[in-house]
Amino acid sequence: MRDADIDADGDAPDDHTRVPALRFRTSTQDADTDEDEESASDSELANEFDGLELLRAGSLADKVVAYERSTSGNAAVVSRDARTMLEELEEAKRNPTVAAFLRMGETGDAGKRRRRHRRRATGKSKPMNEANELISDATILYARGAYADAVIKLHAAIVKAPNASEPYEQLALVYEEMEDLEKALDCYSIATVLKRGVDPSMWYRMATLAVNVNKKEYALHCLARAARSDPRNYENKMDQATLYSELGDTKKAIEQLEWVLRDDLPPLDGAILRDATVFLAKLYYGAESREKAEYALERLLERHPQHVDATVVNILIELKIEFRKYSEVLDIVKKAHATIVEHMDNGELPLDISVKLGQCQLYEGQIEDGLRRVDELLAHQVTEFDDLFFDCGNTLMDVGLALKAEEVFRPLLSLEAYDNVELWQRIERCIEQSQGLFAVIEFYDSMHDKHPSDVFIAVSLADALSRCDDDLESLSRARSLVSNLDDVEVQKYGISLRVTALQRKLLSDEELTVIIPSALKLLDDLMDQRSQRKLQRVGQANDTYVDDNVRISDNDVFATIISGAEIAIRLGRHDDAAKIVTNALSFSAGSVLTREQTATLRYLKSLVSYQAGDLQEASANCRSVLEVFPASVTVWNMLMQMAVDYPRALSVGTSKLAKRLVANSVDNTVRARLVPLMASGYVHTWNKKWSIAMHDFLTALTLAPNDHEVTLAAAISLLHMATRNSNEQQRHALALRAIVLLERTADLNSAHPQEGLYNLARGLHHLGWSHLARRLYERCLEAPVTEVEGDGAAVDLKREAAYNLSLIYRKSNAHGLARDILRKYMTV
Structure with a gap:
């Protein structure tokens, strides 16, 4: 709490570093107060209200909250069962004192103002004088630390003046010193229903106590009552928002903060404005209103840039990165740069913002700037910025900088929290790609x-x-x-x-052979048990049958079946493989198998069908597998390989599947989106739907701008569109972009210079720019031959380059040059 830490006199307590003095009144104050309070009493209070009985009952805060819920239905989300609380309330209301207390609290200050104009007593009553003397004695005892004796005196004062608020307020202070906060809260609660014109500071103090004893709903009640007299207290609204959020009522928390940030209110203190905006953005994000969270932070940045700090910018950057709005991050940092560095001792951006800026620069293709900020991170200890190391490594993997990603990931191995399978696999992929x-x-x-x-x-x-x-x-x-x-x-x-x-x-083939019959036997047993379970449901199972609870979906059982099928395929025993897979797939009905397990079996069935020559069945099973594993490169390659002999494998059905998978992968990781996009591009290229293919490849290029295969595919799709576009201006733009991407492909694939030269020459040749292609073909003939990583096979494109160059010579009527080229490079 903020203002809730102010006591009833308006002074801030020093957290028990001093004993708060009990308030002792002068005779004039006594007279005024006594007359006011006596005017507020009536026969009902005199007959029904017993403060000591209320204190003995206790839990007044719970009763007030339950009473509010029963009368208005607008109380916050409860922390315990609502029905139980309401039942306890109904039982408590049978007590006349409790009922009077609740009714008095409901009338509030408005009811007390209505009694203000009644005729006041002209003299001080004898019980009130006695009560004041007892309060004075209690003050002395309190100062001496004799808290138990002070409580006795104040209880006696309450008996003398049951409808006066002063004894309850003093008693609350004593209970606070005794650290009996619940009783202190009960005393304050009684005082508020007896006292006319309760100061907001008392409500704030009560709210603080309520939070300390975990009565957050009652704290909200106190803050709401304080707001009636102190409507412009913005921190009150923020405290209410915090409590509503902790109680799970996000909607009401958002309402409080939206009120604080209204445009028609006077200008706020910068810190309050900033805190309220950040809190509101977090609530929006938690409520899955992420666009509103972005808007709230952007609004602060646009309208009040002087109040923006590194925290605001950092949260906004994280939101933008989550939505892959990398270019917007660059603009945000540019706008807020001066304000942020102004508060930094070294005059530079905080490391977390700097690194996230570097991540966005990498995604936007600003490699040098991005790597410079990565090196800045590597100069710090991983123990301090482990999350930045991990996120930065993932970014480097996404943009194809595997070697640098490994350098960033490696320090995390020294931390126990990161030394696990997830990091090992990431480092493995980085090493395999780069080394x-x-x-x-x-x-x-x-x-x-x-x-x-x-x-x-x-x-x-x-x-x-x-x-x-x-x-x-x-x-x-x-x-x-x-x-x-x-x-x-x-x-x-x-x-x-x-x-x-x-x-x-x-294992050797001989060792593997024994696995096939064991897999078939296991399936027979499982099918027999399934039949017995069905009979058991209708009471017809064998008397000796006992369910051993072994299911085909169990990891070990399923692994054995998959092993038998794969070995049968490997050894060419297609009938056994088909039998294993078909019997296993019979369990897919009724959700016995998971989607992933069913897809695995269908992949094996596609292999069996492919080897048996049933390409239609094989392609249908491949499509079913891709519904579950859209990023499976193996299955996509198999489907495309089938298309050579069975063109319908990549027909309309596969095109629709590719479109659907691309649409469903929008919220996935870069890797999970990249494969469906590339596959969709290839499928639509096969079906000569060049515009769709170009869109897919260019989208993939935004996800992996440094992958030479993606860049090459995008360039080829642009070449196709350039030669088919009737608009001259668009045709030239597409052709120019294609050539730029081909040059980019050559730079990214610098380990194979001959391939880069050939692709660029072939692109220029395709566009009809033979005079430019000729020089590149000649350089390609002179380039060294490189080897493919892994199998070490040489990739020599001299024959292709020589043949294409001979075509250019023939078209130019240089037949002698064409024959020389063919004789030199094409002779077997």
Whole structure:
């Protein structure tokens, strides 16, 4: 609380560093107060109101909240069962004193003002004089620290003057010093119904006490009552918003903050304006109104830039990055730069904002600027900025800078919270992309030394070693690692299928053969048990039948079935493979299998159908798999390979599927969006729908601007559109953009210069600019031949370049040059 920390006299307490003095009145004050309070009494109060009985009952705050809920229905979300609270209220209201207390509290100050003009007593009553003497004695006892005796005196004063508020206020102070905050709150509650014209500071004090004893709904009641007399207290509204938020009533919390930020109110203090805006943005975000969260922060930046600090900018940047609005982040930092650095000792942006700015620069293709900010992060300790290291590494992976991403990820391995499977896999992908298989083996070797008993690391190392087909020592080591795995740990990691695949790969054909009949036998048993369960439901099962609760969806069971089917496919036993897959798919009805398990079986069925020559069935199963795994490159490649012999594999159905998958992947990660986009582009290229293909490839280019394959695909789609566009101006624009992307592809694929030269020459040749293509073809013939990573096969494009160059010569009637080129490069 803010103003709630002010006591009834308007002074701020020092958190028990001093004893707050009890308020002692002069005789004049006594007379005025006594006359006011006596004028407010009537026969009902005299007969029904007993403050000491209320104090003995206790929990007055709960009763007030329940009473408000029963009469208005507008109370905040309750922290316990509402029915129970209302039942307790009905029972309490049978007590006349409690009922009077609730009715008096409901009338509030307005009811007290209506009694103000009644005729006042001309003299001070004897009970009131006695009560004042008791209060004076209590004050002395309180000052001496004799709190228990002071309570006795004040109870006696309440008996003498039951309808006076002063004894209850003093008693509340004593209970506060005794740290009995609930009783103190009850005393204040009684005082507010007896006292005319309650000062807002008392309500704020009560709100603070209510929060301290975890009665947040009553704290809201107190703040609302304070707001009647103090309507322009913006911090009151913010405190109400905080309490509503903690109680789960986000809507009312937002209403309070929207009131604070209204345009028709006087200018706010900068700190309040900033805090209210940030709080409102967080509530909007939590309520999934993310556009409103953006708008609230942008409004502060536009209208009150002098009050914007690094926190506001940081939150707004995070929202923009989440929505992939990277260019807008650059504009935001530019606008707020001067205001932010003004409050920094070194005159520079805070590191978190600087790094996030660098991430956006990387996404926008400003590689040098982005990498400079990444290097700034690497100069700091990872323990202080671990989240920035992780986010920055992901960004570098997204834009294709795998080597730099590995450099950023590596320091996180020293932190226990990050030294896990997720980070290991990210580093593995980075290393494989930038350095190759042997570097991956070296990485997992070091991790195996660090975590010798970790199953995932052992499996990953065995997987990498198993790809060294010609290295017998590596294969032997991989077999040793796989044979010593702990099955329980394998199940915990959920890598049963991966382990099974490794076992199939590393075992000989003779060793694998025994798995097929065991998989068939397992399926027969499962099908028999399924039949028995159906009979059991109708009371017709065998007497000896006992359900062993083994299901095909269990990881171990499913892994065994998949293993049998894959081995049958590998050994060419297509009938056995088809039988295993068909029987297993019979369990897909009734949600026995998960969607992922069903898709895995359908992938195997597509392989069986493909090898059996049933391309229609194979393509249909591939499409079903892609519905579940849209980012599966293997399945997309299989579908496109089928199209060579079966063009309908990429027909209208696949085009519609590709469109749907692209639309469904909008909110996914970059990797999950990139594969469907590229696949959709290829499918629509196959079907000669050039404009759709171009749109998909260019969208993919925005996600992976530094991937040379994506850049090449986008360039080719632009070339097709340039040669088919009838508008000369648009045709030239498309052609120019295509050439720029081809040059960009050559720069990104600098490890294979011949390929980059050939693609650029072929693009110019396709556009009819033969005079430009000729020089590039000649350079391509002189370029060194490179090898493809992994299999080491040479990629030599000299024959293609020579043939295309001969076509240019022939078109120019230089037949002699054409023959020389063909004789030199095309002779077998």
